[in-house]
Amino acid sequence: AANAKRVPTNSKVEITFDEPLDRLTVNTGSILLSDAAGPVPGTVTYDETTRKATLTPSAPLSFGKTYQVTLKSGNAGVTDIAGNRLPADQTWSFSTPAGSRNTGR
Numbered sequence: 001a002a003n004a005k006r007v008p009t010n011s012k013v014e015i016t017f018d019e020p021l022d023r024l025t026v027n028t029g030s031i032l033l034s035d036a037a038g039p040v041p042g043t044v045t046y047d048e049t050t051r052k053a054t055l056t057p058s059a060p061l062s063f064g065k066t067y068q069v070t071l072k073s074g075n076a077g078v079t080d081i082a083g084n085r086l087p088a089d090q091t092w093s094f095s096t097p098a099g100s101r102n103t104g105r
Helices: none
Strands: 013-016 031-035 042-047 052-057 066-071 090-095
Touching: 013 031, 013 066, 031 052
Parallel strands: none
Antiparallel strands: 013 052, 031 066, 042 052, 066 090
16 A cells, blocks of 8 residues: 555565556556665566456565555556556555564574
8 A cells, every 4th residue: 555654575566457457568667666776676467357466576675665666657557458558657655664573583
């Protein structure tokens, strides 16, 4: 969710759309995850039945960081099955907890 706090570091980004998308437009170029250092590598999948896109980071997220999700518009963005694109990029942020909860036990 936008502005979510203490998001677990093993989280995936899930976006549910209100209409079917052209699966070829749902990819790592149209759904981006980044932090202050730049893009966070990962893979993007799309489930046509649930209309849900999932971005899975290649490695766990870091503690104490703010991440930004961008859903691209225009030629690089997601497109519904009728060919309609988003009118503008959609962006929101979330943050991970300040530090590890590992107690050494």
